[in-house]
Amino acid sequence: MSATLASGGPSHVAPVPGLGLTLGMTLAWVGLIVVIPLAALAIKPWELGVAGVVQSLADPRVAAALGLSFGAAFVATLVNLPLGLLLAWAIVRLDFPGRRALDGTIDLPFALPTAVAGIALTALLAPNGWLGAPLMAVFGWQVAYTQAGIVAALVFVGLPFIVRTVEPVLRDMGRDAEEAAATLGATRPQALGRVVLPALAPALLTGFGLAFARSVGEYGSVIFIAGNMPMATEIAPLLIVIRLEQFDYAGAAAVGLAMLLLSFAILLALNLLQRALRRGRR
Amino acid sequence: MLHADRAATRRSLLTALATSLATPALGQPALTLLNVSYDPTRELYREYNQTFAARWRAQTGQVLRVNTSHGGSGRQARAVIDGLQADIVTLALAYDIDAIAERGLIARDWMARLPFNSAPYTSTIVFLVRRGNPKAIRDWGDLLKPDVRIITPNPKTSGGARWNYLAFWGWALRQPGGSAATAEAATRQLFRQVPVLDTGARGSLTSFAQRGQGDVFLSWENEAHLALEEFKEAGLEIVYPPFSILAEPSVAVVDANADRRGTRAMAEAYLQGLYAPEGQALAARHFYRPRDTALLSANAARFPNMDLITVDGVFGGWAAAQRIHFNDGGVFDRITAR
Numbered sequence: 001m002s003a004t005l006a007s008g009g010p011s012h013v014a015p016v017p018g019l020g021l022t023l024g025m026t027l028a029w030v031g032l033i034v035v036i037p038l039a040a041l042a043i044k045p046w047e048l049g050v051a052g053v054v055q056s057l058a059d060p061r062v063a064a065a066l067g068l069s070f071g072a073a074f075v076a077t078l079v080n081l082p083l084g085l086l087l088a089w090a091i092v093r094l095d096f097p098g099r100r101a102l103d104g105t106i107d108l109p110f111a112l113p114t115a116v117a118g119i120a121l122t123a124l125l126a127p128n129g130w131l132g133a134p135l136m137a138v139f140g141w142q143v144a145y146t147q148a149g150i151v152a153a154l155v156f157v158g159l160p161f162i163v164r165t166v167e168p169v170l171r172d173m174g175r176d177a178e179e180a181a182a183t184l185g186a187t188r189p190q191a192l193g194r195v196v197l198p199a200l201a202p203a204l205l206t207g208f209g210l211a212f213a214r215s216v217g218e219y220g221s222v223i224f225i226a227g228n229m230p231m232a233t234e235i236a237p238l239l240i241v242i243r244l245e246q247f248d249y250a251g252a253a254a255v256g257l258a259m260l261l262l263s264f265a266i267l268l269a270l271n272l273l274q275r276a277l278r279r280g281r282r
Numbered sequence: 283m284l285h286a287d288r289a290a291t292r293r294s295l296l297t298a299l300a301t302s303l304a305t306p307a308l309g310q311p312a313l314t315l316l317n318v319s320y321d322p323t324r325e326l327y328r329e330y331n332q333t334f335a336a337r338w339r340a341q342t343g344q345v346l347r348v349n350t351s352h353g354g355s356g357r358q359a360r361a362v363i364d365g366l367q368a369d370i371v372t373l374a375l376a377y378d379i380d381a382i383a384e385r386g387l388i389a390r391d392w393m394a395r396l397p398f399n400s401a402p403y404t405s406t407i408v409f410l411v412r413r414g415n416p417k418a419i420r421d422w423g424d425l426l427k428p429d430v431r432i433i434t435p436n437p438k439t440s441g442g443a444r445w446n447y448l449a450f451w452g453w454a455l456r457q458p459g460g461s462a463a464t465a466e467a468a469t470r471q472l473f474r475q476v477p478v479l480d481t482g483a484r485g486s487l488t489s490f491a492q493r494g495q496g497d498v499f500l501s502w503e504n505e506a507h508l509a510l511e512e513f514k515e516a517g518l519e520i521v522y523p524p525f526s527i528l529a530e531p532s533v534a535v536v537d538a539n540a541d542r543r544g545t546r547a548m549a550e551a552y553l554q555g556l557y558a559p560e561g562q563a564l565a566a567r568h569f570y571r572p573r574d575t576a577l578l579s580a581n582a583a584r585f586p587n588m589d590l591i592t593v594d595g596v597f598g599g600w601a602a603a604q605r606i607h608f609n610d611g612g613v614f615d616r617i618t619a620r
Contacts, residue, residue, distance in 0.1 A: 059610065060619060128494035145478050145495070228436060228479045230618040241481065242438045245356040246609060247363070247381050 041260065044253035056254045061230055062239060065255075069236040070262060072147060073215035076154030077162075080211055081204060083155075084162025091163070092170045106163050109156055114220030121153055122225045145227030150235065153221040158211030165207035166200060173199055202274050209270040216263055315348045315545055315552060318368035320355040320441060320531070321484055322505040326568040327372070333564070334555055338548060346548060354482045355441035362387065362536060369540045369549040372533045374441030376400075376593075377600035379534050387538040401530035402556035403570035406590055407449045408526065410490065410499040410506045413517035417497045421523050422453040425498065426471055433496035435486040436479040437607070437614055443483070444608060446500040449527035451607075452591045456525070470617035491516045502529070503585075504569035528590040531570075 016022075045053045056062070090096075091103050109117065125132040125144040135141045143149050177199070181191040219237040227233040236259055243252035319327055331348035338346045351358065351366070355374035359381050362368045371388075373379055376399070382388050393400045411419055417430050425432055435443040450472055454465035478495050480486040483505060490499040491513040498521075501509065506520045533553050540546040555561045562572040571585050572578050578585060597603040607613045 056610075061615065122493065126493040126495070144493070223481060224485070227477065228481065229476075230479075230615070238481070242436070243610070244360060245354070245439045247356075247360065248610065251610065 038260070041253055041256050045250050045257050047250040048254065052250070053254050056251045057258055061234070062236075062255060062258070064231045065234050065236040065239045066258060066262065068147065068150070068234065069216055069259070070266075072150045072154055072235070073158075073212050073218075076151045076215050077158055077208055077212045079151070079155050080158050080162050081208060084159055084207060084211075085166055085200070085204065087159075087163045088166040088170055092167060106160050109158075109160050114157065114218065115224070117156055118153055118221035118224035121156060121221065122149075125149060125152060125225065144225050145233065147233055149225040149227070150222050150233065153225050154215040154218060157218050157221055158215045161211035161214060162204070162207035165210065166203045169200060169203040201277050205270055205274045205277070209267055212270075213263055213267060216259065313344055313346045313545075313548075315346060315370065315548055316366075316368050317348060317350045317370045317372055317552070318358050318362055318366060319350050319352055319372040320358060320374040321352055321482065322502055322508065323372060323531075323568075324350075324352050325508070326504075326564060326570065329568070330556070330561065330564050333560060334552055337555070337560075338551065344548075348552070354439065356439065367539050367543065368536050369543065369545045370533065370535055370552060372531065374529075374531050375444065375600060376530065376532045377444075377604050378441065379532050380600065382534075382536065387536055388534050389537050392534040393532065395535075396533065396553060397557060398573050399530055400532045400534060401573075402533060402553070402561065403531070403565035403572055405503045405529045405531065405570055406526045406588060407445050407500055407529065408503045408506050409521040409523060410501045410509060410518050411497065411521055413519060415519060415521060419498050419521060422450055422525065423457075425450070425475070426468065428475075430475060430498065431496040432472060432476050433478060433486050433490040433499045434476060435483050436481055439481040440483055440486075442502050442505075443486075443500075444603075445502075445527055445529045447607065447614070448593060448597060448603060449500075449591075452527060452596050453523075453525055455596065466613060466617060469613070473618055491518060503571070507569040507584075522586045522588060525589045525591075528592045530592075 045056070048056060087102075087106060091099065091106075122144050123129055125135075127133065127136050127142055127144065129144070132142070132144055135143060141148070143152060173196070177195050178191045181195045186194065217237060219235070219241070222235055223238060226235060226238070228238060236255060240252045240255050243249075243255065317327060317331070327348075327350045331350060335346045335348055338344060351361075351368075353361075355378050359371070359373060359378035362371060362382050363385050371379055371382065376393060379388065379392060379400075383390050383392055389395075396402070409419055411417070417427065418424065419430065424430065434446045437443040437447045447469065451465050451469055454460055454468040455462075457464070457468075476496075478486070478489050480489055483502065487499060487501070487505070487509055489495040491509060499506075499509075510518055510520065533556065535546065535549045535553060537546075540549045556565070557573065559574070559577075562574045562577050566572045566577055566581050566584075569584070572581075593600055593603055597606075605612065
């Protein structure tokens, strides 16, 4: 590089050393891993023709399954939002025996095969399970094999996404801002509502987006607890599997494409919201 | 913390990948045969693979290893279509082998190449109930009692569940005044009383035996016997309805793969061996009904005589049954839509 600097003029010097090579490798990799499979998914359904795709998606079962997948993912992520914040807070701000153990436990849903999680949750929440039996006896609630069971599985799967996105921001923030607010006469709830939460909002939104995206596509854990009744507890990924079982590859890809587009729209909206938040704070 | 975990996971994944790539090259004999099968044949083929390999070695001197892969029948067929190098398929229903044949991997006339529609053993659908049969379920009509809850997998994802559905439909057709319309109404009622639809027979059996769901599980005969063993503490009983369906789990050599890999001779010998006395005895031992009539009557206590309809006889073959009942927009979709 120094030889180039000495002999050639500044016009020959790339702004970043090795830009061409690294950019090329990055794009090739992203193309291979992300773009090509997604493009294949986007192309496959059109084997049916436009009318075929419309017909394949107009099935009320598809609408019900998509509604359930996105609805349950939304509810589960909403449940996870305060829960995740609370956990992150406990890990960063509090010192108690077992804090490290708790810290490690939170990552378990990342590592555990989702089918294992699904089977464990079903065993626990089934009407004859440890938790399911008392819930049934005392309140008459059945969790497993209902939509509530799906939400329970998604809460489990999505939780670490929120904790792990909020935690570093909370750690970086320190207590200075809160202490300053206190010296200016803010009460505890005021400091929390006006100082802490606004600073955490972008991280919470990111965590929301990640947990939501993960929950929408979740199959392994949900399938065991859902009951899988058409129109009631049948999730969209199961519908994809069902169509594959019928060797209907294009129809399966059509549902996949619909999920992809819906997820993309929601994540885009979250990103825009986040940008607006950031601009508002400046 | 997280990054350390992820790095560790990645490392272990890489190691796993490296070992899984390395083993076939190092540890196995040169000759292997892959049998792609469905779920409840695990025990049968584990035993048959060993006897066949021993016999093949005695006959030809070649050391052979037979591997078997198990899973839902439709999923297994799809894996073969998508490139799994199976030499042989032994699946739950002819329709799944037809699907492979349609894509040119198996000759279209595969069913005529071996005796008995290429189904060396048969099975049927029976009821598994709880100890003492508290809801007194003896025949298909008892399933429609209002307080009975039925466990079956989803016919759209499970081969076994399609046999369940067709057996019930066949029963409904035989009732006085039975027609397609009355059968559809009865089947609609049946599925109203199904609380959980798992994707496969294994999942349904777990829901029934371990999670305490439902009063009766519609089961493959052979799997019902395995379940009695496996879930001894759950206290289950088999009920043989007087009427059921003749399930013919079919077998075929995957021509395209066997020819390319040069395994045709042994693949054909493998399937023919299932019809030989030794193979038939093994099938019977693992609760499949043998085709050998002498052997079947010798085992009459385990395989009670039942009035069995066939898919060809009542539904005009699997292709028609699939199209009318199970494809998107078919009868099953209609009766489960609310």
